[in-house]
Amino acid sequence: MAGPADAAVLQVLKLRDALLAAIRRFFLERDFIEVETPAIVPSPGLDVHLSAFEVRGPKGEPVGWLATSPEYQMKRLLSAGAQRIFQLCRSYRAEEQGRHHEREFTMLEWYRADASSEEVIRDTEELVAFIADALDQPAPEVHPPWQRMSVDEALQFHVNLTLDSLMHDEDRFFRVWAEEVQPRLGNERPIVVTDWPASMASLAKIKPNGMADRFEAFYRGVELCNGFGELTDAAEQRRRFERDQAARMAADAPVYPIDERFVADLERGMPESGGNALGVDRLLMLLLGAPSIQAVMPFPLERL
Amino acid sequence: MADTSDIKKGFKMLMDGVPYAVVDHQFVKPGKGQAFVRTRMKNMMTGAVIDRTFKSGEKLEKADTEERTMQYLYPEGENRVFMDTRSYEQLSLTDEQLGDNVHYLLDGTEVDVMLFDGRPIGVTPPTFVELLVTETEPGFKGDTSSNTTKPATLETGLQVNVPLFVNAGDRLKIDTRTGSYVERVKG
Numbered sequence: 001m002a003g004p005a006d007a008a009v010l011q012v013l014k015l016r017d018a019l020l021a022a023i024r025r026f027f028l029e030r031d032f033i034e035v036e037t038p039a040i041v042p043s044p045g046l047d048v049h050l051s052a053f054e055v056r057g058p059k060g061e062p063v064g065w066l067a068t069s070p071e072y073q074m075k076r077l078l079s080a081g082a083q084r085i086f087q088l089c090r091s092y093r094a095e096e097q098g099r100h101h102e103r104e105f106t107m108l109e110w111y112r113a114d115a116s117s118e119e120v121i122r123d124t125e126e127l128v129a130f131i132a133d134a135l136d137q138p139a140p141e142v143h144p145p146w147q148r149m150s151v152d153e154a155l156q157f158h159v160n161l162t163l164d165s166l167m168h169d170e171d172r173f174f175r176v177w178a179e180e181v182q183p184r185l186g187n188e189r190p191i192v193v194t195d196w197p198a199s200m201a202s203l204a205k206i207k208p209n210g211m212a213d214r215f216e217a218f219y220r221g222v223e224l225c226n227g228f229g230e231l232t233d234a235a236e237q238r239r240r241f242e243r244d245q246a247a248r249m250a251a252d253a254p255v256y257p258i259d260e261r262f263v264a265d266l267e268r269g270m271p272e273s274g275g276n277a278l279g280v281d282r283l284l285m286l287l288l289g290a291p292s293i294q295a296v297m298p299f300p301l302e303r304l
Numbered sequence: 305m306a307d308t309s310d311i312k313k314g315f316k317m318l319m320d321g322v323p324y325a326v327v328d329h330q331f332v333k334p335g336k337g338q339a340f341v342r343t344r345m346k347n348m349m350t351g352a353v354i355d356r357t358f359k360s361g362e363k364l365e366k367a368d369t370e371e372r373t374m375q376y377l378y379p380e381g382e383n384r385v386f387m388d389t390r391s392y393e394q395l396s397l398t399d400e401q402l403g404d405n406v407h408y409l410l411d412g413t414e415v416d417v418m419l420f421d422g423r424p425i426g427v428t429p430p431t432f433v434e435l436l437v438t439e440t441e442p443g444f445k446g447d448t449s450s451n452t453t454k455p456a457t458l459e460t461g462l463q464v465n466v467p468l469f470v471n472a473g474d475r476l477k478i479d480t481r482t483g484s485y486v487e488r489v490k491g
Contacts, residue, residue, distance in 0.1 A: 049333070095339070099330055101333065178337070200336045226335045
């Protein structure tokens with residue numbers, strides 16, 4: 001017998017169906033093609049504060065990791081000549097569970113070859129407005145243009161601290177950011193925060209001002225996406241990967257291998273590109289005013 | 305040793321020698337950054353609520369607490385005496401330790417007494433208790449509205465807002481989590 005809990009799940013299924021259809025319509029109208037890349041990958045990403053699920057075969061032999069994002073493989077498609085690609089896929093993060101985190105979640109990732117992060121920021125603004133309209137969610141504040149601030153401006157505006165004063169202590173930076181700054185971002189309308197410290201963006205290129213060409217959008221205090229003007233220099237990418245591996249070793253975190261084929265494809269040549277990764281569950285949660293991403297998933301861990 | 309992955313509602317930890325119970329918690333992780341667990345906790349000795357943010361993975365010390373079902377016996381000066389229903393062992397808590405819960409104690413009421421390092425520090429009363437109205441303005445017959453209320457004093461001294469039809473001598477069901485009126489009961 002179907003009960004009220006089932007009705008809620010059916011409602012979630014309907015909304016997700018509409019959301020996924022709207023995302024596909026948005027990108028197909030803009031001449032993107034939808035791509036698929038593997039869930040089991042030879043390297044799950046080397047960011048220091050990232051934890052991946054290891055995958056083992058039937059005899060217990062290690063076969064790889066569940067992808068924390070499809071980034072390496074999608075960029076390899078750019079090296080292969082793909083121009084505009086998007087993907088809707090599951091990404092997996094170990095040790096992340098909370099109202100805005102789930103070990104398995106839906107990621108929307110897209111890339112534009114021969115483009116900058118600016119064009120991808122514009123995509124993001126238009127996409128979110130398009131989806132709000134498609135889902136019939138009255139959210140006039142998400143229509144472009146969004147607010148803009150650099151990391152330094154956001155810190156000065158909300159906690160009266162400069163980025164410089166925090167840079168000698170990354171832990172303190174993240175604590176201040178998580179506790180004092182982020183909850184205040186994007187409450188009136190979404191905001192795009194740019195110019196992150198170079199040390200916090202291993203896969204982004206460096207801007208002439210010395211900051212990373214990285215942006216994040218926040219809406220109602222929640223991080224919605226993370227995008228880059230992509231790094232295309234293979235030697236520099238390898239140096240950063242080795243630096244990340246050393247940092248992981250120092251932090252007593254598992255040291256994942258470097259994805260050699262990704263680096264080789266950068267070497268072969270990847271066009272200047274912009275890319276972005278957006279949390280689909282978070283977007284739906286925010287547009288609906290739901291209390292958690294679990295509320296907009298049919299099978300969050302707690303009901304699995 | 306526990307760590308932040310053990311944090312959930314009701315988890316009890318020791319900080320600077322004081323036991324705290326987790327009231328609310330949220331996992332936060334800035335993109336590309338260190339993860340934290342923002343935690344709201346209640347000081348189990350004083351009831352004061354504080355916020356503390358732990359680094360994800362940080363070690364925590366579990367508080368050595370124990371809950372025992374006991375029966376309320378009688379007041380003794382500024383203390384209240386309780387008895388373990390199995391061992392007949394008696395112990396007492398001060399009115400200050402009991403706080404608002406003092407208003408839910410009738411002779412024989414069973415409560416959960418929280419012990420920290422073997423010493424009582426507080427009680428959890430039953431979720432619902434039934435108490436007699438000792439004083440309230442007389443009710444009007446036929447007034448069934450529950451939207452308008454009036455104050456009433458109950459046999460333990462508890463003050464609650466009740467519907468107009470409630471009279472002195474009525475027995476009421478009270479929700480001890482909120483201290484509010486639920487319904488009138490027969491008896």
